Amino acid sequence: MLAKVNEDLLKERKHCDFNVLELTNYLDGGRKATEDRRKLEARVLKTKGLQDDIPEEYLSHKEKYENAIRKAVTYYRVIKETADPNQSDEERAMSSYRSLLPSAVFKDMSPFRLHYSMFMPAIIGQADEEQKKYWLKRAVNFEIIGTYAQTELGHGTFIRGLETRATYDPKTEEFVLHSPTLTSYKWWPGSLAHTANYCVVMAHLFIKGKSCGIQPFMVQLRDEETHLPLPGIKLGEIGAKLGFNTVNNGFLGFEHHRIKRDRMLMKNSQVLRDGTFIKSPNNKLAYGTMVYVRVIIVYGMSNQLARSATIAVRYSAVRRQSPLKPDEPEPQILDYVTQQHKLFIAIASSHAIRLIAQWLWDLYTKVNNDLKLGNTSDLPELHALACCLKAVTTADTATMVERCRMSCGGHGYMLSSNLPQIYGLVTAACTYEGENTVLMLQTARSLVKAWDWAATGMPLGPTMSYLKDKNTGLERWENTIDGIIRGFRKVAVGKISSAVSSLKKYTKRGLSPEDAWNMSSVQLVAAAEAHCRAVILSTYKSEVEKTTTSLSEPLRRVLHQLVELYCIYWALEKLGDLLLFTSISERDVQQLQSTYEGLLGKIRPNAVGLVDAFDFRDEILNSTLGVSDGRVYERLMEEALKSPLNAEPVNQSFHKYLKPFMQGKL
Numbered sequence: 214m215l216a217k218v219n220e221d222l223l224k225e226r227k228h229c230d231f232n233v234l235e236l237t238n239y240l241d242g243g244r245k246a247t248e249d250r251r252k253l254e255a256r257v258l259k260t261k262g263l264q265d266d267i268p269e270e271y272l273s274h275k276e277k278y279e280n281a282i283r284k285a286v287t288y289y290r291v292i293k294e295t296a297d298p299n300q301s302d303e304e305r306a307m308s309s310y311r312s313l314l315p316s317a318v319f320k321d322m323s324p325f326r327l328h329y330s331m332f333m334p335a336i337i338g339q340a341d342e343e344q345k346k347y348w349l350k351r352a353v354n355f356e357i358i359g360t361y362a363q364t365e366l367g368h369g370t371f372i373r374g375l376e377t378r379a380t381y382d383p384k385t386e387e388f389v390l391h392s393p394t395l396t397s398y399k400w401w402p403g404s405l406a407h408t409a410n411y412c413v414v415m416a417h418l419f420i421k422g423k424s425c426g427i428q429p430f431m432v433q434l435r436d437e438e439t440h441l442p443l444p445g446i447k448l449g450e451i452g453a454k455l456g457f458n459t460v461n462n463g464f465l466g467f468e469h470h471r472i473k474r475d476r477m478l479m480k481n482s483q484v485l486r487d488g489t490f491i492k493s494p495n496n497k498l499a500y501g502t503m504v505y506v507r508v509i510i511v512y513g514m515s516n517q518l519a520r521s522a523t524i525a526v527r528y529s530a531v532r533r534q535s536p537l538k539p540d541e542p543e544p545q546i547l548d549y550v551t552q553q554h555k556l557f558i559a560i561a562s563s564h565a566i567r568l569i570a571q572w573l574w575d576l577y578t579k580v581n582n583d584l585k586l587g588n589t590s591d592l593p594e595l596h597a598l599a600c601c602l603k604a605v606t607t608a609d610t611a612t613m614v615e616r617c618r619m620s621c622g623g624h625g626y627m628l629s630s631n632l633p634q635i636y637g638l639v640t641a642a643c644t645y646e647g648e649n650t651v652l653m654l655q656t657a658r659s660l661v662k663a664w665d666w667a668a669t670g671m672p673l674g675p676t677m678s679y680l681k682d683k684n685t686g687l688e689r690w691e692n693t694i695d696g697i698i699r700g701f702r703k704v705a706v707g708k709i710s711s712a713v714s715s716l717k718k719y720t721k722r723g724l725s726p727e728d729a730w731n732m733s734s735v736q737l738v739a740a741a742e743a744h745c746r747a748v749i750l751s752t753y754k755s756e757v758e759k760t761t762t763s764l765s766e767p768l769r770r771v772l773h774q775l776v777e778l779y780c781i782y783w784a785l786e787k788l789g790d791l792l793l794f795t796s797i798s799e800r801d802v803q804q805l806q807s808t809y810e811g812l813l814g815k816i817r818p819n820a821v822g823l824v825d826a827f828d829f830r831d832e833i834l835n836s837t838l839g840v841s842d843g844r845v846y847e848r849l850m851e852e853a854l855k856s857p858l859n860a861e862p863v864n865q866s867f868h869k870y871l872k873p874f875m876q877g878k879l
């Protein structure tokens with residue numbers, strides 16, 4: 214017998230005034246894409262062995278890892294079997310980044326995540342053609358499992374400060390890898406501890422006593438048969454963390470470990486047999502894997518935010534609490550406007566971030582194609598954008614996921630809601646792949662440069678060209694989306710101008726450029742954020758306009774409402790900035806506030822439809838609160854009963870401790 218669907222959810226679905234499937238197709242990129250995704254999900258998720266007998270949270274640290282490996286091999290075997298035979302190795306390596314299927318299998322994260330997210334991208338971006346052909350085939354077929362080891366115990370951010378040495382020995386045509394200090398131990402790489410047997414290691418290359426910068430090396434870590442670490446290689450796990458507990462983050466030290474010359478990945482720089490070093494056309498190309506991951510992280514954020522919003526909105530439609538009016542039944546908590554304020558921005562942000570991610574991916578692809586032709590001119594703009602978009606979208610997502618969790622009250626605190634685990638995953642993204650403040654300062658560096666170029670009439674990249682408009686006069690504020698976008702650009706111009714003035718002020722006082730930079734860095738980060746917000750708002754709006762022309766009128770209307778909600782939300786959030794740098798008036802603000810409240814009311818009847826359209830299977834949500842049938846209380850009880858403590862009516866600790874304690878015998 215089919216389980217009954219919660220009445221409130223049924224009603225919500227009836228009231229939705231747009232076609233939910235049409236939105237799903239739009240989000241997937243077409244009807245066929247939805248069908249293919251659903252088919253793949255159905256096929257993979259019916260595989261035996263992907264489910265947990267005991268919820269992951271009740272396992273020990275060691276059992277969690279072993280269980281994750283058990284599921285990972287089953288999962289990736291099916292993924293291998295379902296791969297499109299017409300795809301090249303490179304396409305197969307890059308095809309997984311949008312899929313949320315792993316979320317259905319791992320409540321935390323796959324211990325093979327780094328193999329896909331960094332190891333294979335590093336081969337593609339750093340290996341020469343011959344190396345790529347060899348290593349990628351082995352990696353795609355899972356003959357080897359790899360990771361990317363860059364961060365050390367002593368340095369994560371400052372890559373040039375990495376201490377692991379690769380010294381070239383021309384006599385034997387080998388590199389000698391060595392970790393001279395405790396702080397030079399690699400520390401953090403996912404899969405490194407007990408999973409990976411190969412690794413791309415970033416190390417400081419020395420030839421004849423001369424530094425040749427940080428370079429990538431393909432290093433075998435473990436014997437392919439016994440899985441024992443090779444001589445001269447020390448490996449281990451770094452211990453329990455806030456999240457990522459099935460990712461197997463590890464440490465790695467080298468003791469004069471020798472590898473052949475052809476193990477340096479030589480797409481960009483090369484070392485010839487006699488030790489001649491051929492420099493890369495641009496020394497930042499060795500950082501290319503990081504740029505790729507920053508781009509896909511943005512995409513990942515939109516997915517994780519969509520998952521969290523789905524859980525919280527469905528729960529809010531089912532949960533009833535405190536009568537609004539005396540003598541009336543308790544309303545669904547989704548009827549509280551404060552609840553709508555917490556949740557609808559998460560839906561809108563997921564849409565905004567998804568479109569930005571696609572746009573950034575297109576730019577990344579273009580710049581990479583240019584690099585193949587030797588043209589590096591757009592690399593700085595891509596780097597500046599990837600840095601600030603990674604930082605702002607991860608920070609916003611972490612804030613909003615946490616807000617989704619809190620919006621579910623006490624039940625949101627349960628691991629069975631999955632919101633705490635999603636928070637654990639997304640807050641990590643604020644740190645990994647470039648700590649957010651550090652990345653914002655990279656964008657600020659480009660903005661300061663662009664500011665000077667604008668002053669001398671030099672051409673600027675498309676996303677910074679608005680800096681040419683140095684008109685500091687306060688033009689009339691316009692309470693429209695375009696007016697808000699112009700306002701945010703004004704804020705960015707104002708903040709960059711202030712930061713540049715601050716740099717000048719401190720250097721005039723005799724500070725070195727570095728100290729002046731450090732003193733101005735709070736303002737520089739604020740300027741980078743303002744620029745990033747202006748880019749996000751304008752891109753979200755223009756991408757929605759570009760991509761919705763063939764959609765039905767009701768769907769277009771709802772997608773435009775989300776754009777409007779998003780822009781006004783941020784205008785109200787950043788009111789102080791707008792008051793400082795634009796001519797917005799109190800009356801304009803009151804009007805924006807009331808439009809915002811009106812928008813919450815317009816979106817309210819479609820809220821469940823909007824999250825249903827993300828089309829997450831229950832397995833992918835993996836949440837007692839987000840279930841599509843809304844039977845939240847039944848699920849909470851079912852999950853509670855799985856607690857190992859409920860297996861016996863009296864726990865042994867009663868006899869051992871409680872009873873003697875209460876009887877004064879202990």
Ligand SMILES: CCCCCCCCCCCCCCCCCCCCCC(=O)SCCNC(=O)CCNC(=O)[C@H](O)C(C)(C)COP(=O)(O)OP(=O)(O)OC[C@H]1O[C@@H](n2cnc3c(N)ncnc32)[C@H](O)[C@@H]1OP(=O)(O)O
Pocket residue numbers: 309310311312313315322326327330331361363364369370371372373403497498500501503504506509510511512513514517592593596638639642644645646647648651652655658659
């Ligand atoms: C998809 C769905 C999945 C669903 C699953 C659900 C999951 C939940 C959701 C998540 C989904 C996602 C999935 C992924 C998962 C991954 C797992 C974890 C992976 C974590 C891996 C790591 O964590 S791995 C280590 C990363 N570790 C860093 O990230 C170090 C930062 N540190 C630097 O990156 C440099 O240290 C730093 C600061 C630039 C200074 O570098 P530096 O000192 O050498 O450079 P300077 O500052 O002096 O700058 C000198 C000039 O270089 C220019 N420039 C600098 N970088 C450049 C570059 N890259 N490209 C071009 N140009 C560049 C700059 O703009 C200057 O240009 P100019 O001179 O013209 O001004």
Ligand SMILES: Cc1cc2nc3c(=O)[nH]c(=O)nc-3n(C[C@H](O)[C@H](O)[C@H](O)COP(=O)(O)OP(=O)(O)OC[C@H]3O[C@@H](n4cnc5c(N)ncnc54)[C@H](O)[C@@H]3O)c2cc1C
Pocket residue numbers: 327361362363364367368369370371400401402403457462641644645646647648650651654
């Ligand atoms: C879950 C997770 C997974 C990871 N996976 C991997 C992996 O697979 N491979 C890998 O190589 N690494 C990995 N890392 C490491 C990660 O890339 C680094 O932790 C990250 O780059 C930050 O470096 P850090 O830890 O040295 O922080 P620090 O740089 O020490 O940051 C500490 C503080 O110092 C500030 N700070 C540092 N430098 C500056 C500056 N120049 N200006 C202003 N403020 C500054 C930062 O803003 C921050 O507030 C992972 C990390 C995490 C958390």
